[in-house]
Amino acid sequence: MPEYKAPIRDVKFVMQELLECEAHYQHLGYQDASLDMVDAIIGEAAKLTEEVVAPLNQIGDQQGCTWKDGVVTTPDGFKEAYAQYVEGGWPTLSQSEEFGGQGLPHSLNISIAELFSSANHSFAMYPGLSHGALATIEAHGTDAQKQQFMPKLVDGKWTGTMCLTEPHCGTDLGMLRTKAELQADGTYSLSGTKIFISAGEHDLSDNIVHIVIARIPGSPEGNKGISLFIVPKFNVNEDGTISDRNGVNCGSIEHKMGINGNATCVINFDGATGHLIGEPNRGLKCMFTFMNAARIGVANEGVAAAEASFQGALAYAKDRLQMRSISGVKNPNGPADPIIVHPDVRRMLLTQKSIAEGGRALVSYLAQLVDIGHAEKDEAVKADAETKLALLTPIAKAFLSELGFESTSHGVQVFGGHGFIKEWGMEQLMRDTKISCLYEGTTGIQALDLLARKIIGTQGEVLKPFSKDVTVFCQQNIDNPAMAEFIKPIMAYAKEWHEITVLIGGKAMKNPDEIGGASVDYLMYAGYVTLAFFWAKMAKVAQDKLAAGTTETAFYEAKIKTAQFYMQRMLPRAKGHAACIANGVDSMMALDSEDFVF
């Protein structure tokens, strides 16, 4: 099993040097988030993930969760590790001080979350889900609801879930059947079945607070008749203490490809008491509060998976001796050269590395936009950040989960046949990471959100703030010869991105299916160009550091070389996507659905 080392140096590079988090935090009023504090927190998170959480990753996969009579038991060690997580105050990090949180920035929490996800995807999901529930209650709950439910969610003694999917509907939530009937006391009685509820039932916390979408009888059909409810496993008194058991039961857990350490539950609501959040029939809008946060979380999982698989593959590639380098013996005292000498092995390692580090920059940037959304006073700045977040969230979610998955596949390939053997842990990373391409909206759904809803839906307006940043950065550096290898291709691709957008927009006027025909290729194209922008920015920081004089020459030179690899061997993949988009949707729609097989 690959031994996990938290990439502390790189996390700090991204947060502190690339994104200048100190100034960002001070500006937003996060006075406690000094560089020293950030360093200390990252250091502690590294220790916990390396020493406690990572060692449970393989056992979590092997044992999985078990279900008996509605009770779910997590794998050996998860309960103790979660207790340590709570004890250490990790759940409280970015929560409001009003409810017992530390009031630190959300972005810091997101950077920490990557470490937990790399160490143990299944474990990291338990607290991950609580964040969504908390964010929803904080944004849309009444003061009484906040007092009742938030403190215990904040301190981690309770956990949360998001209950959306039903057997017959996932993407199309307007079809949901779970019913919520108003009771005399103002609560609602919920009945129905939800599936795919991550962390829906387990033994880590004293109570589980489900955020549930349901339909109030008489509501409009479809998306306009969805309401949102708090439905706790145990009812909660007004003072926040636990009362009797609610009518919420775990009917079974799923047997899955991966993330076996996380319980994916069927949750049955049998006249369960629920508390309406926000207004009736406005549930879908409220739900997007946690949906958007969750999507950044999934993008982060892609980064985490790329990092974990890279670490395993790198260690093996330095250790495994096989064949001689074609350009001359590199390890004359051994029976063969370490496989890291072979260009194709390096291609796979650098692909992983450039995705992990590039993805880390993108996700950390999104995390800062989230901070701005929470704490910026200037409404124009805030609106600008929210527009960028709207654009970049589906890109990051789908592109990084797909490339994170690709990275785990390279990790297996670097190990050759050994990669297929469970013992080494490389195939588990593949199995665990595939879920990131599926949940919180599949890659296809993200692509439609991006292209149909956001880009075509705003006639391209959503692109402007981010495009402007790219343009400004390019203009600032266009006359710098050392930056030419980054700036020139980015300008060319950014131009092509614009042309492709106009092309699809034009075609879609005649045939709206052109949008769906282009969407995934369009998202991947956008992803490659977006990451190129972040790689160029990182190369610039590294160049500046080297020019200013540094003792970490090798670190900054490696950053520039990885940026060069990305520009030369990753970004050109966008050409294939552009070529596919150019050919349009006709060949996809020509076949009658009955003529797919004979």
Place this chain on the structure above:
Amino acid sequence: MPEYKAPIRDVKFVMQELLECEAHYQHLGYQDASLDMVDAIIGEAAKLTEEVVAPLNQIGDQQGCTWKDGVVTTPDGFKEAYAQYVEGGWPTLSQSEEFGGQGLPHSLNISIAELFSSANHSFAMYPGLSHGALATIEAHGTDAQKQQFMPKLVDGKWTGTMCLTEPHCGTDLGMLRTKAELQADGTYSLSGTKIFISAGEHDLSDNIVHIVIARIPGSPEGNKGISLFIVPKFNVNEDGTISDRNGVNCGSIEHKMGINGNATCVINFDGATGHLIGEPNRGLKCMFTFMNAARIGVANEGVAAAEASFQGALAYAKDRLQMRSISGVKNPNGPADPIIVHPDVRRMLLTQKSIAEGGRALVSYLAQLVDIGHAEKDEAVKADAETKLALLTPIAKAFLSELGFESTSHGVQVFGGHGFIKEWGMEQLMRDTKISCLYEGTTGIQALDLLARKIIGTQGEVLKPFSKDVTVFCQQNIDNPAMAEFIKPIMAYAKEWHEITVLIGGKAMKNPDEIGGASVDYLMYAGYVTLAFFWAKMAKVAQDKLAAGTTETAFYEAKIKTAQFYMQRMLPRAKGHAACIANGVDSMMALDSEDFVF
């Protein structure tokens, strides 16, 4: 679990209409392989795979094989199904009549093998391995060895294996340590440990004949000191009857990502009696007899996986109702439209379909080249076929295993979250298929075989016969307006393929690492163009059938539409690979191996 239906119509289209197998068989002297006979055999194979083999696929995954004290038990039903397979005479199909075979063409066997692999990858590997062992003994064994070992391997009462890999060497077999010492009686005593031995021990057959590579003490180091041996589980008397147990033991079985129904064994040789095949120290050359056949077999697994996953995804996409078509409601009486109306779902389905059907054509063509290698009298024709086989085997193995795997991933995506759940069977296809990108030489190794050994190694000579076929086909059809949409791009890509080859060859003169830097992208590029050629040929056949008048209009039109999808949405992916190759290897080699992480 997806229900498997053998794609009989398409198998016949490829064999009979595209590749005109009747004329091919008659020319080579396979008099028994009439169209009626071929039809009957495909029909029987369809029945056996659909009714007996496919229903064991999921249970094979769930139960896996079990090991106790050296004895391996296959999953419930495998033993009975294998007995039925033997009873039906399937192992004998393409074997020599001299040893009890039916003497039918190898290509027929390869077409049948696809059905078995689609139905149950793990099960299909048991007889698959026997073919390799048989081919080796027939090609390189003495008459006595053939008499002793072949009849029972031919009738399937015994099975075979290939024992190459050792813990410290897989790709680099020259490092092997298994020792073979000459005994007074002319046999050899083998000692050592082999790993990853598929079907190395099991309960399906009375004896297991291992083909083992080992080093005779005093032999040259490296690849020039490898010899090949027959080492049976039970010793065999000269008359072919079973004698005492040999010193061959299964030390354990691996726990793997997939193919759980197939036993992947550690095999210990403790002074086991072995019989030298061929000359001492010429083992590696003999081994390539089964290696090349095995690689076509793995290419076939990619096709099989694409087909199986396509079938599952298609059924789901027609059934699952979710969202409305963006171009207008398609299922007004239902609560939503079936997801097959959505362009992105169609993109995934057509990707799977175009890989399965295009790959089937390519593998079936390779199978005919194998027939020619066996039975053609004209040495020039035979040499031409062997050169094409040398070129196309690594392309087919790596490209089709990679795209087969991609197809299984699309199958999961079409199912959304349900794809991740074991019950549906879609994720098993992914897990099972990943092995095809690894064994018999990883994708990286195939790419080096193609580009370094074969293309650069022959200064491009190996490309000529196949290129000529492509050129002739294009010239024949260039003036046909109905074929322009296929011929024009193929000519352009074939030209670019040539240019890329020259470019890499030139760069490699200065830096041999350029070969490894380009190899996988080069192979993928070659794969997309090669499959385009087969799609164009299939489109031509379909056009001709339609022009001549047919009752199967829908079938042939679907073929043309799928060809159009391939040309418009799959082939352009090659552009991304070409763009990556153009940027060369420098960015891959710049980083010192110690500077990959800090």
